[in-house]
Amino acid sequence: MKKVLITGITGMIGKHLSKLLQAEGYAVAGLSRATSASRYESTPNGFKFYQGDILDNKFLKTVWTDWKPDIVYHLAAQSYNGESWKAEDTTYLFNIQGTRNVLEACLAYSPEARVLPACSSASYGFVPENQQPIQEDSTPLRPISPYGVTKASMEMMARQFYFNYKLDVILPRLFIHVGPDHPPVTALQNFARQLAGIKLGIQDPLLKVGNLSSSRDFVDVRDGARALVTLAQIGKSGETYNICTGKAWTMQASLDKIINISGLKVNVETDPNLFRPSDEKVLLGDPTKIMGLGWKPEITFEETLLDIYTNWLKRLEK
Known part of the structure; x- marks a missing residue:
């Protein structure tokens, strides 16, 4: 049985993803901050729960060495685009330094694991309408919000872990999940x-x-969770995939x-x-690439x- 670790498991995507993974037969563990513990009761049961902070490297070492994941979904973040204007310091700290800590933990303690950091369509920024729908490999990243800047940064960081350290990274660019x-x-x-x-x-x-x-381009979170599972199963290492509806x-x-x-x-x-x-x-995203793996919004x-x-x-x- 493959072991999955989800950072930010008590968030909206994490809750739906953990439920789906358990139904598919994976062993699931998750972590979240103490400030998110109030959401724990509404999160699907049946997984191992670690309470702590992705800014705490000692905590991450404990989690990784205890659970030894085969797949890591990194969802923990300051994840609200609009809020990032009011909380720029927090957004940069959690989304960039926090992601670096998670990637370093993967490299040190689970170097064979498949890693899927939650990237974002906010990284695209302004894209002329005549250049839409947006394609993963031809549209440059020009973010315009603090949140978008951090998501573009974490994606670039994850990609260099793939190129330089051969970490098995897949980059899902999530359009707005609702x-x-x-x-x-x-x-x-x-x-x-x-x-x-x-x-x-x-x-x-x-x-x-x-x-x-x-x-x-709005994606139902339950469809998005299925897309994330599909990518973990058959996505190509080092590739970027729009998770969108078109x-x-x-x-x-x-x-x-x-x-x-x-x-x-x-x-x-x-x-x-x-x-x-x-x-x-x-x-507006182009979902052709991920649909080529058999996924489609339902x-x-x-x-x-x-x-x-x-x-x-x-x-x-x-």
Whole structure:
């Protein structure tokens, strides 16, 4: 039985990935910070849990030498693009130095393991619409946010571990993953949280929104988890893969869909505080490369939005 280690296992992707891996017969262990321990109870059971920090090399040595992983998914990060403007120091520290620590632990204690660090479409930055959909090997990385800069940096770092030290690294570039059990720090989650609050009578029928003109290629986290498993199984070492759907939705269309799902009549107000200093107008990925491995998205955008909204109704009722 192959042994998998997931950093950031209590995050949204980590929870869905660990559940899927266990169903596929892998032995799973995961780690997360003490500040994320409150999310541990809602994480699927059946795996070994290590509580600690990826900035602590002694902790990482203990985890790696104890578990001896065959596959490592590195998901731990300051993972919110919008939040990175407010927490630049934390974003750089965890995403760059933390990733270096994880890669060093892999090299020292599990040099034969397959390593998949969670890279991001935010690394692409501004891409002219006539150059989209974005392809992995022809589109340069020109990130425009602190988060995007750190994700491009960690990807380059992981690639040099592959070239220089022969670490078995695969680079999944995740487009925006959405689904249940996510904090309200992204636009779709914030829409759903507000609508659920209005439905339950704990918020006035006023929806505050930011920039609605941008377009994003959204991936349901459950489809994304399947893609990560596929890459671990048959992805090519040293290669980069977009995890995306090949379709982008404007934030306006996304908002209209989730309002329709809620069945509510609401007023929508633009809040300048929800705008970022800069924002990519369109991020649309080309999934041809990963589809060549047999993966394809199965969950419709409408199903994802319904699940997010229903999830927020349950969370706010507690």
